[in-house]
Amino acid sequence: MRNRCFLLALVMLFCGCALATTALAAEAASGQGRHEPAVSLKPIPLVQIGKFAVTNSMLLIWIVAAGIIAFAQIATLNIKPIPSGIQNFWEWMVEGLYNFLEAIIGRELVRKTFWFFATIFIFILFVNWFGLIPGVGTIGWGHYDPNTGVFHIDRPLLRGGNADLNMTTAMAAIFFVLWLVWAIQAQGVGGFLKHLFAPKGETTGVLRVLMAVIFFMVGWLEVVSILFRPISLSFRLFGNIYAGESILEAMSTMVPLWLAWLPPIPFYFMEILVGVVQALVFMLLTAVFTMLIAQHDHGPDQAPV
Amino acid sequence: MNIIIAAAAGGLSQTLHDTAETFGWNPWLFLSQVTSFVIVALLLRRFAYKPILAVLEERRRKIEEGQLNAEKIKKELAEAEKRYQEILAKANTDAQRMIDEARESAAHLSERKQQEAIAAAEQIIAKAREASAIEHERTMESLKRELGRLVVETTAKVTEKVLTPEDQRRLQEEAARQLA
Numbered sequence: 001m002r003n004r005c006f007l008l009a010l011v012m013l014f015c016g017c018a019l020a021t022t023a024l025a026a027e028a029a030s031g032q033g034r035h036e037p038a039v040s041l042k043p044i045p046l047v048q049i050g051k052f053a054v055t056n057s058m059l060l061i062w063i064v065a066a067g068i069i070a071f072a073q074i075a076t077l078n079i080k081p082i083p084s085g086i087q088n089f090w091e092w093m094v095e096g097l098y099n100f101l102e103a104i105i106g107r108e109l110v111r112k113t114f115w116f117f118a119t120i121f122i123f124i125l126f127v128n129w130f131g132l133i134p135g136v137g138t139i140g141w142g143h144y145d146p147n148t149g150v151f152h153i154d155r156p157l158l159r160g161g162n163a164d165l166n167m168t169t170a171m172a173a174i175f176f177v178l179w180l181v182w183a184i185q186a187q188g189v190g191g192f193l194k195h196l197f198a199p200k201g202e203t204t205g206v207l208r209v210l211m212a213v214i215f216f217m218v219g220w221l222e223v224v225s226i227l228f229r230p231i232s233l234s235f236r237l238f239g240n241i242y243a244g245e246s247i248l249e250a251m252s253t254m255v256p257l258w259l260a261w262l263p264p265i266p267f268y269f270m271e272i273l274v275g276v277v278q279a280l281v282f283m284l285l286t287a288v289f290t291m292l293i294a295q296h297d298h299g300p301d302q303a304p305v
Numbered sequence: 306m307n308i309i310i311a312a313a314a315g316g317l318s319q320t321l322h323d324t325a326e327t328f329g330w331n332p333w334l335f336l337s338q339v340t341s342f343v344i345v346a347l348l349l350r351r352f353a354y355k356p357i358l359a360v361l362e363e364r365r366r367k368i369e370e371g372q373l374n375a376e377k378i379k380k381e382l383a384e385a386e387k388r389y390q391e392i393l394a395k396a397n398t399d400a401q402r403m404i405d406e407a408r409e410s411a412a413h414l415s416e417r418k419q420q421e422a423i424a425a426a427e428q429i430i431a432k433a434r435e436a437s438a439i440e441h442e443r444t445m446e447s448l449k450r451e452l453g454r455l456v457v458e459t460t461a462k463v464t465e466k467v468l469t470p471e472d473q474r475r476l477q478e479e480a481a482r483q484l485a
Contacts, residue, residue, distance in 0.1 A: 068353055166329070166331070
């Protein structure tokens with residue numbers, strides 16, 4: 001229980017840190033003009049397959065996924081009982097994450113859900129970091145502006161994966177569906193509804209009726225809160241990563257071109273940290289939401305949104 | 306604030322549409338990303354986590370098995386120690402009993418041998434006495450005969466006459482009587 005309190009406090013701290021970063025970045029980005037932001041808010045479709053599209057952010061995601069799979073395959077190519085080298089690193093990462101999640105959501109739930117939370121953390125982390133590599137967002141198709149003498153990229157080949165709202169809403173929506181499935185698997189449909197609307201605590205008589213009415217109404221608030229979770233999850237991640245890209249862009253354009261490499265350097269370190277923090281926040285929140293609905297006790301479940 | 310005003314003026318759906326348009330969100334791109342992420346997550350599950358989780362599970366199982374084996378060995382060792390102590394205690398008891406029996410037996414044997422030795426010694430003494438008596442008797446007989454002969458010879462020489470066999474027998478009997 002103490003561990004859970006500590007982790008929730010950690011989540012709050014990270015959220016605070018992340019929001020502060022977002023505010024700073026948004027302020028910097030606003031200097032670039034309201035209607036034409038320095039970094040485009042929209043992903044660019046590279047290939048159109050019917051109504052579906054492969055966007056530049058999707059391409060980056062596939063590159064990162066391929067990299068992770070290749071790394072994992074190389075790490076497990078020649079498995080030794082006593083690990084060393086990259087097998088050791090990969091084991092450390094996966095086992096550390098597994099034990100961390102096990103401490104939060106319990107042994108049974110982690111067996112079932114680890115693949116998703118591990119994907120969320122490792123994938124978001126490396127997508128965030130990959131987006132910081134110079135060339136992402138700056139290599140692509142564009143035009144030369146004779147007035148400023150600068151080449152502007154209109155259609156970048158790669159875009160930070162989580163700087164695309166479609167991507168973050170997709171992850172949040174998939175989590176929402178899985179959360180619903182896991183909740184019903186753990187509680188059953190009746191248990192799930194009871195968890196939301198049924199009165200908690202031991203009361204009798206008139207007080208019991210009153211509590212039933214109150215908890216029924218509170219249940220609807222909980223439903224609204226649950227429905228807003230995917231929105232808050234996706235906008236939090238998108239906002240932080242997009243703001244990071246904007247701040248790096250703003251820092252490199254606020255000085256003469258020959259010195260453009262210097263101001264973004266401290267912010268790169270900050271973005272490396274933000275990448276970890278946001279991956280951790282997304283994973284921790286989704287894990288805590290799952291834990292809260294899948295646990296069988298009827299304690300208070302005031303979850304962050 | 307602008308969003309709230311727009312919502313009041315143009316309705317929620319228009320606001321949502323504008324927001325989606327601003328952020329570059331559209332349903333088909335969203336579905337593309339959902340498909341992409343599902344594929345990526347399943348691929349990562351199959352090729353990135355499954356092999357290493359299998360290794361970790363195998364190691365965890367081996368450690369648990371090792372711990373169980375260690376517990377079992379410890380239990381068996383304790384049982385063996387107990388059995389060993391029991392066997393040792395039983396052996397001690399048996400040995401003590403055997404020693405006692407041997408002591409008792411030895412005491413009996415010693416007693417019996419002593420009795421036998423005493424009997425044998427008494428027998429030897431009796432035999433020796435008997436032999437001594439026979440020898441004494443034999444010596445006395447010989448002495449008597451010799452003395453009788455000497456008495457007869459001496460008497461014949463002293464008296465310078467030839468003694469009759471009757472005299473000789475009488476003299477010999479007289480000498481033997483004197484010797485006895």
